[in-house]
Amino acid sequence: MHKISKIAVLTSGGDAPGMNPCIRAVVRTALYNGLEVVGVRQGYKGLIENDMYDMNKRSVSNILNLGGTILKTARCLPFKEDEGMATAYKHLKERGIDALVVIGGDGTFTGALRFSKKYPDIAVMGVPGTIDNDLCGSTYTLGFDTATNTVIEAIDKIRDTADAHDRLFFIEVMGRDSGAIALRAGISCGAEAILLPEKQTAIEDLIKNLKEGHMNKKSSSIVIVAEGDKNGGVYDVAKAVQKEVNNYDIKVTILGHLQRGGSPSSFDRILGSRLGFAAVNALIAGETQKMVGLQANHILLTSLEDALNNHEFKLEADLLQMVDILSI
Numbered sequence: 001m002h003k004i005s006k007i008a009v010l011t012s013g014g015d016a017p018g019m020n021p022c023i024r025a026v027v028r029t030a031l032y033n034g035l036e037v038v039g040v041r042q043g044y045k046g047l048i049e050n051d052m053y054d055m056n057k058r059s060v061s062n063i064l065n066l067g068g069t070i071l072k073t074a075r076c077l078p079f080k081e082d083e084g085m086a087t088a089y090k091h092l093k094e095r096g097i098d099a100l101v102v103i104g105g106d107g108t109f110t111g112a113l114r115f116s117k118k119y120p121d122i123a124v125m126g127v128p129g130t131i132d133n134d135l136c137g138s139t140y141t142l143g144f145d146t147a148t149n150t151v152i153e154a155i156d157k158i159r160d161t162a163d164a165h166d167r168l169f170f171i172e173v174m175g176r177d178s179g180a181i182a183l184r185a186g187i188s189c190g191a192e193a194i195l196l197p198e199k200q201t202a203i204e205d206l207i208k209n210l211k212e213g214h215m216n217k218k219s220s221s222i223v224i225v226a227e228g229d230k231n232g233g234v235y236d237v238a239k240a241v242q243k244e245v246n247n248y249d250i251k252v253t254i255l256g257h258l259q260r261g262g263s264p265s266s267f268d269r270i271l272g273s274r275l276g277f278a279a280v281n282a283l284i285a286g287e288t289q290k291m292v293g294l295q296a297n298h299i300l301l302t303s304l305e306d307a308l309n310n311h312e313f314k315l316e317a318d319l320l321q322m323v324d325i326l327s328i
């Protein structure tokens, strides 16, 4: 085990609220332990382009409440190539950096693991930062809670207008492979139906359900459709239903990128702080190629390999079961 002396921190891939509290915790925990800290701008792009700066205690002042990431993030294709990785390594070595904290999702971790296998003298620690909540080894990922709260706030507002006009709304929320946001927001807002990538919903069943709702004197209905639902997207679903359900005025809303923004919730501020603190302590303890995660309210380490191999996140069975029961 080699003792580390200088840590670099970066955010990569999709941004998520809570990344800033995590950066703050990484910087201050490292400084507290006598380590130097370098901030890398725009994820792996900053490693390749040597776009990094020394950070001090004040570099992370007043950022707990900010959405996005002060380090910026990017998608960086050259890092997937041997040459890009070699350039990144050269820049890290030139600066005397011997450990790297990467905050991001599965793509970011895939890159970190490949890099670390090629260059094991740079220790790497992953922090799960993605609104999708789809990484194994952490019950919650950074940003998921805030994003879900943002979606709930928006859907509550849509419910008001839907109710006033007897409308049926189809609302698309983020989640190409993961229905985590759709499921939680749907239960929280009493959605009449939730369409998820993990579970095929037959359009005929949806139509039957909505007709029953109307017969039961529902004054509005809300159907949440996750981006990755297999029925072809929110407009196709709305069109198919429109042909069969004519008691309601049908509208479609796509929530889009507003779901990524906003001030991190209390939960994400605490989670970001805990994960950042734990990531630095794990590196000091000589750990590498691991991810810090929240399990049963404890911060535990999972190998990056396991976090990626068991990538498929399973939605909670009780939540799935209660969707229809609670929205009759």
Ligand code: ADP
Residues within 6 Å of the ligand: 012, 013, 014, 044, 074, 075, 076, 077, 079, 080, 081, 104, 105, 106, 107, 108, 109, 110, 111, 112, 114, 130
């Ligand atoms: P996320 O981390 O949110 O899943 P991406 O999938 O876009 O986001 O990945 C973020 C970045 O991680 C990519 O832009 C790329 O630089 C790096 N990355 C992804 N996959 C690999 C890979 N197979 N090898 C090296 N780097 C990778």
